[in-house]
Amino acid sequence: MRHLLSIEDLSKSDAVSILDTAHELARVSDGAVKKLPTLRGRTIVNLFAEDSTRTRISFEAAAKRLSADVINFSAKGSSVSKGESLKDTAMTLQAMGADAVVIRHSASGAAQRLADSQWMSGSVVNAGDGTHEHPSQALLDAFTIRKHLRAGAHDLEGLTVAIVGDVLHSRVARSNVLLLSKLGAKVILVAPPTLLPVGVESWPATVSYDFDSVIPFVDVVMMLRVQQERMSDLYFPNAREYSRYFGLNADRMKSMKQGSIVMHPGPMNRGLEISAEVADSARSVITEQVTNGVSVRMAILYVLLTGSALEAGSN
Amino acid sequence: MNSIDVVIKGAKLPNGTVSDICIQGEHVVDVVKDYSGPATHVVEATGCVVLPGLVDLHTHLREPGREDAETVLSGSQAGAKGGFTALSAMANTSPVADTAGVVEQVYRLGQEAGYLDVFPIGAVTQGLRGEALSEIGAMADSVARVRVFSDDGHCVSDPLVMRRALEYIKKFDGVVAQHAQDPRMTVDSQMNEGIVSARLGLKGWPAVAEEAIIARDVLLTDHVNSRLHICHLTTAGGVEIIRWAKARGIDVTAEVTPHHLLLTDDLAGSYDPVYKVNPPLRTEHDVHALREALADGTIDIVATDHAPHPLEAKECEWQEAAFGMLGLETALSIVQKTMIDSGMMSWEQVAERMSLTPARIGRYADQGQQLAKGAFANLVVINPTKSWRVDRDLVLSNSSNTPYHGHELPGVVEHTFFKGKQTVINGEVISKGAK
């Protein structure tokens, strides 16, 4: 594996091996060892052309625990925001000797453009591209689900996961639908019809407009963030009505199955898609998702950057 | 017996008969079985097909304004290479071709280049803004004799403006060439809305955004009894509407581009913007509907929508990239591949769809004539048994945004004649100085 661009081109066995590696790395981090020499001397660039503090610091922590040198190249104050082309940025990173570029970008396909171009030779990790995919988020979500509900197993066979909210604009939803179904889980998308893409019928998931009818049967409820700007774009009448049909509040949580969990990729709109009681409840694994994010991203960097000299043909 | 300037020997005419074509000055002076008299130049064309010079009703030449992408000269050379003897220069230049001054400038540049006729298309509305009518009369009466009016790149979306334009052009025997795209339904749209856009997370461009405008405009055309041309039809649903309108007797014509006859939306999966085009590539289902409609005449013509862009407009993220692809040099090969080699159309139909009918729609009297005694000697000699490999670094256009780079395509344009003058000899465009 040279790049991580999408869940679509990740095989089930590659996905399981990343989760297994993350599992061992989490055990290392749990213990006394906080830093591993694994990627000493390697340079990892966080190229964040779109604001996302949590994803960036998660990748940064992962890289640093593996002793890589981390360079943060973020939109604010960098040339990316001054209209420099992706090509020029990539060639700059190449000139700096980046072994891997972790890219967050508002354009769908930006990570793939970077990987397919001849502009740079390092590994590319997609840390979220437009409304396309966010593979590391899906991997950390699958890791969290497996840890809670399928400890000791390889995959998620037999579980049912509801993904609730703005599926249309969500890269987290796209990656999770592909990964969770690949790992054997049944996925139900719950959203207003306006926030589901045309073509969703081709996805490995079923669709429901009725949250209440779905909630008693699922093992995992994964809430998606509703962007403020959707309010003004005719997707639903107003926040109150959205909350009434698709928000997860304490009342709805009561009908959840024994042992089921609540997830959210963050940042949350408390009171809109999720109520404070739910977010802070015992079912919520939201802060744990953040912790697991670091282990999963360590695993991704480990898998991509070991043997990289082999793939680059310099051996 | 008098000597003639050129004889083209042994080529197959569109109707399938093998004849020799005799050219003297600007005209075809004879089409005979075996010409045995003297000629200054003999063009051996056995095994080739000869068609009337191709006429493109939809070309972006970028001059004035974006000469780095294309000039009238470079576009003319690319056109000649592709077998064209007439191009129609779209109005979305900078400044916009919405006055007599601009269309006369473009027309003159075409005459100076001398490779083919460049017929400017006038903007329907001032600045393509869709609000006030441009100087349609002044452009029609100028030396450029504009008959085709289009805001292409933008849709004339206001129904009242469209109605007025359709009515007004009747005075000049004009036609409105509509770029059918509802602007509200396609804000920031990137590609065909469907299974592929859902997967790629690129904002969808629904077929209905095109079809709703076509439906509205054929009804308006019927109502005011005018003439409408639909640019670059891309959807199976649009074909149905045109078929219905024609059956009803509405004076509407439609075009399809070569790329919409061949390429589909799944190519966006590479996120390579060379496949980003307006209107977008559609599905396999649409491609088949378009081919059938072109064969049965529901779609009247093939037009290239040749849209050159500089490298930096395509070497970037998909959503930052410009819409459009090159078409002039590959159009005939794509039509051969999709329509002739598949057995769906004859060369005679190709002559109609790519020369006779577009010339009739544009009222280009000297173009699109049957290859017969007395016609202008505008013609193209194609070797349909040869193939060639597209190389974006070798195109004559100033830009290189062809979606066919590396493709092996059938059909080689061996010779092009524009008013008796040879512009392409053995596949090579003559240089500017040589004329």
Next chain:
Amino acid sequence: MSIALSAPDIKRALTRISHEILERNQGSSSIVLLGIPTRGAHLAARIATIITEIEGVAVPCGTLDITLFRDDLRLRAPKAIMPTTIPPSGIEDKDVILVDDVLFSGRTIRAALDALGEIGRPRTVQLAALVDRGHRELPIKADFVGKNLPTSKSQSVRVLLSEIDGRDEVGIEGEVL
């Protein structure tokens, strides 16, 4: 392939190593056995069992994966990370016996020393290897050796253990060049 150690040979070698460990450390009270996965971990478990039989008390035994500490990660296909299990009593101030199947270049042991350093500070670190085949690339030496096997670099030593391979055997593959 020629057989260098048979199943009974391996059993005898491990028994001898166990006695030597006890002798060197004056009993089992301070020792911790750490096997390097995969086969070293099984050998460590066997030695632990033998020592327990001899001494009558359980001896702490764990595993130490060194994958993340290797110095050739850039050049090798990514390897699955194996579990590291440190006994609850820890390694602080203990006599840690690293156990591996074959001692060759010494690079694995270098990585193991680094890994150990991240976990704690043992009083001593000793090394037991079932086979020492020579060709060291680093100044590292085994304290307890099952058998010294002179080999050429082109040969490879294959250790089979019944826990994973179905039988016990050590063989040498390839010709002496």
